[in-house]
Amino acid sequence: MSNEELLKLYDQYSEHVFRLACSFLGSPVDAEDMVQNVFLKVYEKQCNIDKGKEKAFLLKVTANCCRDYLRQANKRRVLAYDDVENELYYESLSSEESELLQAIMNLPRKYRIVIHLHYYEGYTFKEIGHILHLSPSAVSMRIHRGREELKRISREV
């Protein structure tokens, strides 16, 4: 893979990688570092990516990198929602969007990730299963439970 090809991928998908990493890590600062790690890894490994499947491939690498990162206990950071809000570099959110973000960030990680891939990226249960190494039924169950949990949290927020 040439630098040009890498930069093309970066320009097209870095925000997608960042948002998934945000969902995984709950910290935009960590997520930014993860973006660089993901693209470095793709370049170093000189990965062959199937045409048309670039985004799914990058999100799969992101999921694996985030898991590795979280498993390294000395890098774990558990942030309260306020910390996440303070770290975010987003445009101003409406009150409804802010409430949703707060509820999402309070979800257990395993639900947060599948909900992000389904509702934001629009992947099917099968495709999410491929990205996260889960069976489609496990994805379906997590999305169902995540939605229930989201409703419960939203009522409390």
Next chain:
Amino acid sequence: MKDIYKNTFNKININEHKKNEMRNNLKELQVSKGKKVPVWMKVSVAAAMMVAVLMCIPTTRTIAANALKYVTGVFKFSDGSQVSVVQNDTKDEVSVAVTMDVDEQGYVEVVDERIYFVHNNSKMDVTDFCSETKYYQYEEIDENGYKHMIFVGGTFEYAGWVELLFDSEGKYITNRMSVPGDCDTWVELAMDSAGVPTGNPELDKEFLE
């Protein structure tokens, strides 16, 4: 739900300055197969943030405190990769450089559904030691007196490895790992058996007291 979710996350973007900085870093990359490549990662942007982390997160307190004692040094892993930790002059920023082989595959190879521990030009079938909850363990002391504990575990579909590094006095320094998939019970059990924090509050009670 879908629309509001998309609208919300569309507003969460990488800091523009950081995005350009990362793009420039990627632009400068030059990799020739087999050469060592230094990869710079930021581990902590500011001392204030580190303090905040120490104060806010009991689960990481012990580990972060350990890390602070090692803010300058070079730690070599068993496969030749190394981590250099550097603190800047004003002592408000810590950087870590990881040097690794481009071809480095870690310590695990899976062939025909068999898991092999690969190290020092040797290859050992450790399949029967490994499962979602079981692992193979290897230890060695390097020329600096540092102890390396390497664990290989998981199923053939999701085989992974963990390396823990201890100094010559037995103090835990750091770890690195590659564990695909969600089945990581063996990782927590391996780290717990070595007496280091796993990140699982149930197993880390002694570190949280």
